[in-house]
Each structure stands twice: as structure tokens, then as C-alpha cells.
Amino acid sequence: MASLRPKFDKMQEETVQPQDAGNQAPPADKSLENLLAETQAKLEQQREQMLRAVAEAENTRKRVQAEAANAQKYALERFASSLLPVLDSLEAAVKSTDVSGVELILRQFVTALDKASIREINPAPGERFDPYRHQAMAAVESQSEPNTVVSVMQKGYVLADRVLRPALVTVAKAPVEKPAGNPISDTDLD
DSSP states (O other): OTTHHHHHHHHHHHHHSOOSSSOOOOOTTSOHHHHHHHHHHHHHHHHHHHHHHHHHHHHHHHHHHHHHHHHHHTTTHHHHHHHHHHHHHHHHHHHOOOTHHHHHHHHHHHHHHHHTTEEEEOOOTTOBOOTTTEEEEEEEEOSSOTTBEEEEEEOEEEETTEEEEOEEEEEEEOOOOOOSOOTTOSTTOO
């Protein structure tokens, strides 16, 4: 048994010795301080890149807001420019006694509205009442079919598909039938 003891002790020493496979020490030329300094430099570089990206995003947001504000502020510029000749013609017509100039101005004005995609709503008598495009100002008994336009009091206008102002119309309603000869009714007393 004594001869086995030294052999057993030698095997135990070999298994207890640390293995260098996973725990390699840094190379001799790079100390821990150098590695820390490199890592900190990389971290600072990434931090600067992130700050630049945040600043760029903020500048883009401000630029887009300014462009949107300008677009809203000057959205009517083209339309207003097309109305200036109409204004000039109106001023000239006021100074003149010629009435034909007013007809010319009306055509210029309609052309300017047309270029701006502003169209009139002018329903014909007998056209079906559309509550989205018409506003009923009165309902009158008529021989026309109920819920149809009888007359137009004021034209309406749309911009593209959006109603700027509905047409003011009179709408037909069904005639009310009076009961025949009710002797108790107050309306028959004269």
C-alpha cells in the first residue's frame, strides 16, 4: 500500500493544476490599464456618435416643423395670386361706367375658382335633397316629389371633395291632407 501512495498523490496534483484553456492572461504587451483605456475610448466614441444622431434627429424635426408651418402659412399663395387680376379688374370697373367689364370680371373670378378646384353646388329643381351638400331653409308643399329641391336661395361651393358652404335650398314636402269637415275643429270657425 505504501507503494501506491506516491503514485496516487502524483495523480491528484495533476488534476488540481489549473488549466490555461479558458483563462488566458492578456498578452504581456497590453496591460489591464491599456485595455481599460481602449474600452473607455471606444465608449466615448460611441457616445459622441449617439449624441450626433440625436442632434441630427432634433434638427430634422425642427426643419420639418418649419416647413409645415410655412406650407400652412403660404398654402393660399397660388389662389391669392390668381385673384389679384380679378381685384385689378374690379377696381377698373368701378372707375368705368361700362357694365360689360363686370361680366369679364365674373368670368375671371370663376376661372380663378376653377383653377383652385372650387366648384359650385347649384342643384336643379327636382334634384334629390342631399343633406351633405344642401341646407334646407324651408319646406314647402309642392307637386314635386317629397325631399327634392324646389328652388335655390344661394349656391354652395366645394373645394375638391370638401363642402365649403352648402347650397341653401327650399325642399318639397308632401301635401298635408285636411280631414273632411270636422265640425269640432277650431280652424273651420270663421
